[in-house]
Amino acid sequence: xxxxxxxxxxxxxxxxxxxxxxxxxxxxxxxxxxxxxxxxxxxxxxxxxxxxxxxxxxxxxxxxxxxxxxxxxxxxxxxxxxxxxxxxxxxxxxxxxxxxxxxxxxxxxxxxxxxxxxxxxxxxxxxxxxxxxxxxxxxxxxxxxxxxxxxxxxxxxxxxxxxxxxxxxxxxxxxxxxxxxxxxxxxxxxxxxxxxxxxxxxxxxxxxxxxxxxxxxxxxxxxxxxxxxxxxxxxxxxxxxxxxxxxxxxxxxxxxxxxxxxxxxxxxxxxxxxxxxxxxxxxxxxxxxxxxxxxxxxxxxxxxxxxxxxxxxxxxxxxxxxxxxxxxxxxxxxxxxxxxxxxxxxxxxxxxxxxxxxxxxxxxxxxxxxxxxxxxxxxxxxxxx
Numbered sequence: 001x002x003x004x005x006x007x008x009x010x011x012x013x014x015x016x017x018x019x020x021x022x023x024x025x026x027x028x029x030x031x032x033x034x035x036x037x038x039x040x041x042x043x044x045x046x047x048x049x050x051x052x053x054x055x056x057x058x059x060x061x062x063x064x065x066x067x068x069x070x071x072x073x074x075x076x077x078x079x080x081x082x083x084x085x086x087x088x089x090x091x092x093x094x095x096x097x098x099x100x101x102x103x104x105x106x107x108x109x110x111x112x113x114x115x116x117x118x119x120x121x122x123x124x125x126x127x128x129x130x131x132x133x134x135x136x137x138x139x140x141x142x143x144x145x146x147x148x149x150x151x152x153x154x155x156x157x158x159x160x161x162x163x164x165x166x167x168x169x170x171x172x173x174x175x176x177x178x179x180x181x182x183x184x185x186x187x188x189x190x191x192x193x194x195x196x197x198x199x200x201x202x203x204x205x206x207x208x209x210x211x212x213x214x215x216x217x218x219x220x221x222x223x224x225x226x227x228x229x230x231x232x233x234x235x236x237x238x239x240x241x242x243x244x245x246x247x248x249x250x251x252x253x254x255x256x257x258x259x260x261x262x263x264x265x266x267x268x269x270x271x272x273x274x275x276x277x278x279x280x281x282x283x284x285x286x287x288x289x290x291x292x293x294x295x296x297x298x299x300x301x302x303x304x305x306x307x308x309x310x311x312x313x314x315x316x317x318x319x320x321x322x323x324x325x326x327x328x329x330x331x332x333x334x335x336x337x338x339x340x341x342x343x344x345x346x347x348x349x350x351x352x353x354x355x356x357x358x359x360x361x362x363x364x365x366x367x368x369x370x371x372x373x374x375x376x377x378x379x380x381x382x383x384x385x
Contacts, residue, residue: 003114004130006067006172007107009165011134013074014097016161017081017154019139019221019234020146021094026222027151030087036343038087038094039218043209043335045098050332054105054325063110064174070103071169075162081155093155098332105325108308125305129250132301136242143234192319198327200372201310204266205331207365208303210338211273214358215296216241218339220280220289223351229286240290241297248301256302262310263373265302267366272299274362281352334361 017024025035057066073096080093108127115123138158145153192198212218216238224237256265276296283289311327338361342354349356 003111003172004126006071006165006169007111007127007130008134009161009168010071010074010100010107011131012138013071013078013158013162013165014100015135016138016142016158017078018135018217019142019238020151020154020231021090022219022222023225023231024146024151025087025090028085028087028090030090032343032346034087034343035222036340036346038091039213039343040336040338040340041091041095042098042101043213043332043337043339045095046102046332047329047336049099049102050105050329051325053102054109054322054328057106057109057325058319058322062174063106064169064172066103066106067110067169067172068166070100070107071162071166073097073100073103075159075166076100078155078158078162082152082159102328105328108328109324125250125254125309128305128308129246132242132246132249136238136246139238139242140235143231143238147230147232192322192326195323198311198323200368201307202327202330204365204368204372205304205307205311205327206334207361207368208270208273208300208307208334209331210334210361211277211358211365212300213335214338214342214354214361215277215280216293219342219346219351219354220293223280223283223355224286224289226351227283227286227289233286237286237290237293241293243297244294245297245301248298249305252298252302262306263369265306266369266373269299269302269306270362270366270369272296273303274359274366277355277362278359280355281350 022035022039025038026032030038053066053069057063077093077095077097077100080089080096083089111127112123141157142154145157220241221234221237224234225231229237256268260268273296276292276299279292280289283292308327311324338358342357345353345357
């Protein structure tokens, strides 16, 4: 529970300004292309930093310093936004927040280490649920803060919460794995990163994060404002997405998995997300836009804990931070490339262009989930025969 409190505060400080980020950058006079750069640099920094952090944590057999690094970077990113009303500072702040999020690899592995292998999925579900609740509560407040106290209020709040989390995190005991011949060696990095299930799950996660960072964590707030919603109403938009997202994260994949299996659950989640994403630009009012977010939040909530659990389920405990670093660095391609390309398409075709990209990405992921998991099932039958 102590660990989950730190997780909650970490993500609270990181997401307190996310619903107003793209409107804020647009408010500074930036084009949709520049908005895409600010949104995309978050994932780019994770591509650069997540693998080194995962490898370093495994190699040094230490977790705590990397958790501290993430908390410091989260607070620093908020302070960078406060340095001036220029898109360049927003770009720098979002880049540092990407470094902060890169430390999530260590959070994930450290928490998974508290549970036996067969409970990895449940552990990841609880961790993901804590993250979602932190995102929900912080994002619900951001629009209200901006409406009543100005654009800088969420950034000040994020910095203070990150400092509080760091003070609590200093008391976090280090969790060393028993070292021996099974400890990670530099020559074993490539075999870990070539695990077939890890590679496939990572690529599916690229597409999942592409959709997420184009929609709720990207351009959906802009779409709401274009329909006449005020900034305070963005909290209701967030609630419409995050509540079903949280419910699906904690219970959806587990319950539906009994009926549909992993393949069926992933196909449903991706196909449903494709549908609701394509509907976003066609909605005539703020209320109908919120209805699409209810569906999209639930469908995306089915996907993430299942992919996260699969990424480390077959990996030796001493190599899980490396595997998780690879998984998270790869899916950061979607967090970076999705918003960047969507920004370019939005500059050409309006906001609907970015949502078209998100819908196509989700549909393609549904197809890959159906093919890849079926191939895995067929392979298992041949081996057992």
